[in-house]
Amino acid sequence: MGGVPRDHVTAIDEDTSVRYLKYSHLPWVLSDVELVVSKDDLNPQEVTERLGLTPTGTRLPGPSRWEPPGEEAGLWLFGCADRDLSLAEQLNRVLDAVEPRVESLQGLLSDGFDVTLKLVGNVGRGAMTKLPEHAVARVAALGIPLDVSVSSSAR
Amino acid sequence: MKHRTTWQSLSTALVISKDDLAPERVTRQLGVDPDFTCESGENSVLDSGDGCWSLVCAAVDITASVETLLQRVSPLAEKLVELEDSGCDVRIDISGRVDAGSHLSVPASVLSRLAELGFPVSLTAETVPVDQYEGDFFDWLPENGSHRAE
Numbered sequence: 649m650g651g652v653p654r655d656h657v658t659a660i661d662e663d664t665s666v667r668y669l670k671y672s673h674l675p676w677v678l679s680d681v682e683l684v685v686s687k688d689d690l691n692p693q694e695v696t697e698r699l700g701l702t703p704t705g706t707r708l709p710g711p712s713r714w715e716p717p718g719e720e721a722g723l724w725l726f727g728c729a730d731r732d733l734s735l736a737e738q739l740n741r742v743l744d745a746v747e748p749r750v751e752s753l754q755g756l757l758s759d760g761f762d763v764t765l766k767l768v769g770n771v772g773r774g775a776m777t778k779l780p781e782h783a784v785a786r787v788a789a790l791g792i793p794l795d796v797s798v799s800s801s802a803r
Numbered sequence: 804m805k806h807r808t809t810w811q812s813l814s815t816a817l818v819i820s821k822d823d824l825a826p827e828r829v830t831r832q833l834g835v836d837p838d839f840t841c842e843s844g845e846n847s848v849l850d851s852g853d854g855c856w857s858l859v860c861a862a863v864d865i866t867a868s869v870e871t872l873l874q875r876v877s878p879l880a881e882k883l884v885e886l887e888d889s890g891c892d893v894r895i896d897i898s899g900r901v902d903a904g905s906h907l908s909v910p911a912s913v914l915s916r917l918a919e920l921g922f923p924v925s926l927t928a929e930t931v932p933v934d935q936y937e938g939d940f941f942d943w944l945p946e947n948g949s950h951r952a953e
Binding site: 651652653656657658666667668669670671672673674676716764767771772773774775776777778779780781784785787788789790791792793794795796797798800 | 812814816818820839841848849850851855857859860861862863864867870871874894896898900901902903904906907908909910911914915917918921922923924925926927928929930931
């Protein structure tokens with residue numbers, strides 16, 4: 649990455665200095681961590697075989713009443729939603745299973761699959777989750793994007 | 804996920820905190836002026852009462868926001884490790900306001916840059932109050948109500 653063009657830098661809004669500090673003591677709740685593989689013509693069995701991993705969920709391509717319109721890609725999911733674990737611990741569980749398969753993940757990316765690591769949590773009015781530096785390094789080594797998807801229903 | 808919006812007023816910050824942190828000492832140690840500080844104790848903005856020293860950057864997207872901060876933080880890396888060794892909590896925070904259906908995608912290249920720096924990364928999300936939300940919370944559901952069928 650090179651320098652950031654000046655017009656890409658924006659002003660800090662007046663709430664920002666409070667926002668990034670005032671929720672430090674409130675953790676995300678009801679969190680999940682999930683490896684998500686998707687493709688318009690995804691065959692779940694093919695992904696299972698290529699990764700050598702049993703999915704925790706799959707969805708065949710096509711319309712679904714549980715998904716927004718236009719989201720018809722097939723899905724292959726491997727996640728940890730153990731509510732006795734913190735998000736960082738859930739992330740470790742998923743990374744333990746996925747890391748040995750990084751070459752297969754890159755193969756899926758090369759073949760046009762979308763592959764992301766998804767963090768899900770409920771933040772109520774506001775909350776923070778912290779990923780230890782070793783977890784950041786492990787996620788970065790996978791070479792896939794991190795998708796952060798929070799909900800905001802009342803605690 | 805193509806139609807979903809990302810987090811609003813996205814910012815990235817270096818946050819240094821400790822129960823007895825004296826901001827002016829951190830400023831001297833790092834040789835850089837902070838964007839925000841607070842003393843420890845009753846007037847701290849942190850619920851823990853910790854003192855805090857921080858740099859904060861905002862940009863049009865997550866890549867530019869992280870890169871703008873790292874340009875300022877990377878030269879300080881060794882001194883930040885010294886602060887960490889002396890008991891300070893040092894982290895990079897990515898924060899924004901979220902509304903229904905919004906999500907944040909952090910590209911692999913940005914994750915690599917954060918991993919190179921070697922500090923924890925926190926994700927802080929604040930909910931957009933209902934009275935300020937301009938969209939429809941259910942606007943992702945089919946207009947014809949077909950999701951209710953069966």
